[in-house]
Amino acid sequence: MSAAENEPFSYQNDELYCEGVPLAKIAGEVGTPVYVYSRTELERAYKAFDAALEGIPHKVCYAVKACSSLGILAALVELGAGADIVSAGELFRWQKAGGDPAKVVFSGVGKTESEMVAALAAGIAAFNVESAEELAALDRVARARGTKARVSLRVNPDVDPQTHPYISTGLKQNKFGVAMAEARPLLREAARLEGIEVIGVDFHIGSQLTKTSPFTDAIARLVKLVEDLHADGIEIDHVDIGGGLGIDYGKGDAAPPSPADYGAAVCDALAPLAKLGVTLVTEPGRVIVGAAGALLTRVLYRKRNEAKHFTIVDAAMNDLMRPALYSSYHPIRPVRDPNRPTIPTDVVGPVCETGDFLARDRELPELAQGELVWVGAAGAYGSVMASNYNTRPRAPEVLVKGDRYTVIRARETLEQMIAGERIA
Numbered sequence: 001m002s003a004a005e006n007e008p009f010s011y012q013n014d015e016l017y018c019e020g021v022p023l024a025k026i027a028g029e030v031g032t033p034v035y036v037y038s039r040t041e042l043e044r045a046y047k048a049f050d051a052a053l054e055g056i057p058h059k060v061c062y063a064v065k066a067c068s069s070l071g072i073l074a075a076l077v078e079l080g081a082g083a084d085i086v087s088a089g090e091l092f093r094w095q096k097a098g099g100d101p102a103k104v105v106f107s108g109v110g111k112t113e114s115e116m117v118a119a120l121a122a123g124i125a126a127f128n129v130e131s132a133e134e135l136a137a138l139d140r141v142a143r144a145r146g147t148k149a150r151v152s153l154r155v156n157p158d159v160d161p162q163t164h165p166y167i168s169t170g171l172k173q174n175k176f177g178v179a180m181a182e183a184r185p186l187l188r189e190a191a192r193l194e195g196i197e198v199i200g201v202d203f204h205i206g207s208q209l210t211k212t213s214p215f216t217d218a219i220a221r222l223v224k225l226v227e228d229l230h231a232d233g234i235e236i237d238h239v240d241i242g243g244g245l246g247i248d249y250g251k252g253d254a255a256p257p258s259p260a261d262y263g264a265a266v267c268d269a270l271a272p273l274a275k276l277g278v279t280l281v282t283e284p285g286r287v288i289v290g291a292a293g294a295l296l297t298r299v300l301y302r303k304r305n306e307a308k309h310f311t312i313v314d315a316a317m318n319d320l321m322r323p324a325l326y327s328s329y330h331p332i333r334p335v336r337d338p339n340r341p342t343i344p345t346d347v348v349g350p351v352c353e354t355g356d357f358l359a360r361d362r363e364l365p366e367l368a369q370g371e372l373v374w375v376g377a378a379g380a381y382g383s384v385m386a387s388n389y390n391t392r393p394r395a396p397e398v399l400v401k402g403d404r405y406t407v408i409r410a411r412e413t414l415e416q417m418i419a420g421e422r423i424a
């Protein structure tokens, strides 16, 4: 990593900073482990994504599940973002952060009736409906309230996103959406329901995609569906192509397409629909927050056995689950003095699981006890997946802007962890 001025995390005199704030200062004042986000990078990523789609009328609905702290959501609200939510809890967060419910689309295969009621009351833009039974339930809920639910039908385009199996969602063996062949008859039926207003079709084929072809293949299928529906007299106002654009985790693999390349490919693929006046909706998560965030941790102990060297740090799988869950790679650097001779080491946490690792067989400078370590590209699916496993309080979150920072979420206390528990 170079000291490039536009990098959210960069070395100045061999010391790692987030924007203008030394990470050691944050660790000293807030403690470790701690999530640190660069607001400037968040803004840069959002604007780059938005600008990449300027060739087409569009809305960017940030996927709240990628990183849902109020401080992060408020920054995106300020930039004009909408939201893609997957629960009533995320709708609550979005509104608490000042977000406009009229810019919300609601995804997910298992929306409950009470979640439908909350979203209808808030006046969200669209329900991304994923099954015939969900459609029937939503129709019932809307009619009971004397209203209509705006609906987009999520289709499963059956394309291989060529990503990790756990984050691939657009194959026919996945639980998401309805089969392409079922979509047309179901939408014709939906158009006749009193509690439903059909406005769109959508897909989300997976996450951490590193090519544009799965997107453009899926869009081609969606275009055909919209044209067929048009012929049936069903006007589609919006097509939603989900999220999924990958980021560079620094492993040295081929870099994912830039937002500009993605935007150009998407606009091209959607060109046949321009005459129908549709609006494009996108639901990016990772590409907006991924690179903006890092997990800062401190070395507790080192040890070596016959097979390996271990670096034991104070962050664990309960803080950052991606390595354990998906065998994900995150870049790791010492906060000071990065240019030392390296050794191969496993960076592991204190949790009692062999799966509790942040990196395996990683070449790193031999880290001393008490040294600070930066785990990069942790802004997306990092803090949101944190748990209290091993009764570890969830880490705080800090948002940096220039040479100042704000604790946007305090470290959880022991009392907060057991609040709500009772001895029978």
Ligand SMILES: *Cc1c(COP(=O)(O)O)cnc(C)c1O
Residues within 6 Å of the ligand: 063, 065, 066, 084, 107, 108, 204, 206, 207, 208, 242, 243, 244, 245, 283, 284, 285, 286, 287, 380
């Ligand atoms: C997770 C998810 C997203 C965001 O995916 P990213 O890979 O983070 O861009 C968008 N839409 C839906 C329906 C999702 O489930």
